[in-house]
Amino acid sequence: MPSRTIPPAAIAVNRPAASGPVVVSVPHAGRIYPPEILAAARVNRQNLERLEDSWCDLIAAGAADAGATVVHALWARAVADLNRGEGQMAPGEVAMPLRAQFSAPGRKERAGLGVVPTRLADCGPLWKRPIDREGLEWRLESFHRPYHAALANALTAVRHRFGHAILIDLHSMPSIPPGQPGYGARIIVGDRFGETAGDWLVDRAMASSVRLGEVVTRNQPYAGGHIIRTHGRPGEGIHAVQIEIDRSLYLTPDRSPDSARVAWLARWFSELVSDLGQMRPEAEIFPQAAE
Structure with missing residues (x-):
């Protein structure tokens, strides 16, 4: 990485005084690109912006007023992908001394979408040089670890x-193409096939989403990533779902926000937060609450 500057804050936490039991995570809508990142890139900023869940933070704009604590990434996803674990990289995407620690990459990592995004289709490598130890640690220490600490x-x-x-881990997605699993879905509620949340939460989130009049699926094709896998522990009373929203529901063709559609989804999301905040699950689901 080039010489360090003092960058702006990487994350924001909005904890209202009258907060309830809901925490909203918005990890991929950050739009700040630290100077180090732009200097290290071999592509222009517009290509890096393709990684973003463009403007989905606007959908969560009323969540704090509805009683949620909101943890929002301000730095862009190009710095580090907060929905990947620290060990999720492909060996070929990092400098030689780091390769041994990334020995079992999955499909997304092999495609360049690890904890540091390194490639995009029709774009090629994003960085002038492979990610070295100093650059990786800077990204993790400055952004990835603080975000997960704030969530925890x-x-x-x-x-x-x-x-x-x-x-609630909030994301946006491109429209699912024909022939792909989940084709036609506009909203996806993921709980890693029952691992990260009780059915009571998933059922309520899906019922709320269906009222938008759009096709809603559960876990197909996005079951949830590192964030809900790490923080969702139903046995300890922490339930986590990932919600994906088709960007065509609220963005214009040039990827700018459609104010009326954003407001529509923001009202829905605030109502969902308020609804979930008022739920009082049975004591046997959360034995700690009865102690």
């Missing part, structure tokens, strides 16, 4: 106060 702290705080916590 927020979830611990609300669980301590209410006896349970609900995490």
Whole structure:
């Protein structure tokens, strides 16, 4: 990485005084590109912006007023992908001394979509040089680890106060092409096939989404990534779902926000947050709440 500057804050946490048990995570809508990142890139900023969940933070704009603690990434996904684990990289995408620690890449990592995004279709490599140890540690220490620490702290705080916590990890997605699993779905609720949340939460989230009049699926084709896998622990009273929203529902063809459609989805999301915040699951689901 080039010489360091003092960059702006990487994340923001909005914890209203009257917060409830819901924590909202918005990890991929950041639009700040630290100077180090732009200097290291071999592509222009417009190509890096293709990694973003463009403007989906606007959908969560009213979540704090609805009682949620909101943890929002301000730095762009190009710095580090907060929905990947620290070990998720392909060996060929990093400098030689790092390759041994990334020995079992999955499909996304092999495609260049690891904890540091390194390639995009029709774009090629994103960086002038492979990711070295210094560059990787800077990204993790400055952005990835603080984000997950903020989520963990927020979830611990609300669980301590209410006896349970609900995490909604909010994302947007491109339209699913014909022939692909989940084709036609405009909203996807993921719980890693029952691993990260109780059915009571998933059923309520899906019912709310269906009321938008759009096709909603569960876990197809996105079952949820590193964030809900890491923080969702139903046995400890922390339930987590990932919600994906088709960008065509709220963006114009040039990827700018359609104000009316954004407002429509923001109202829906605020109502969902408020609804979930008022739920009081049975004591046997959260035995800690009865102690």
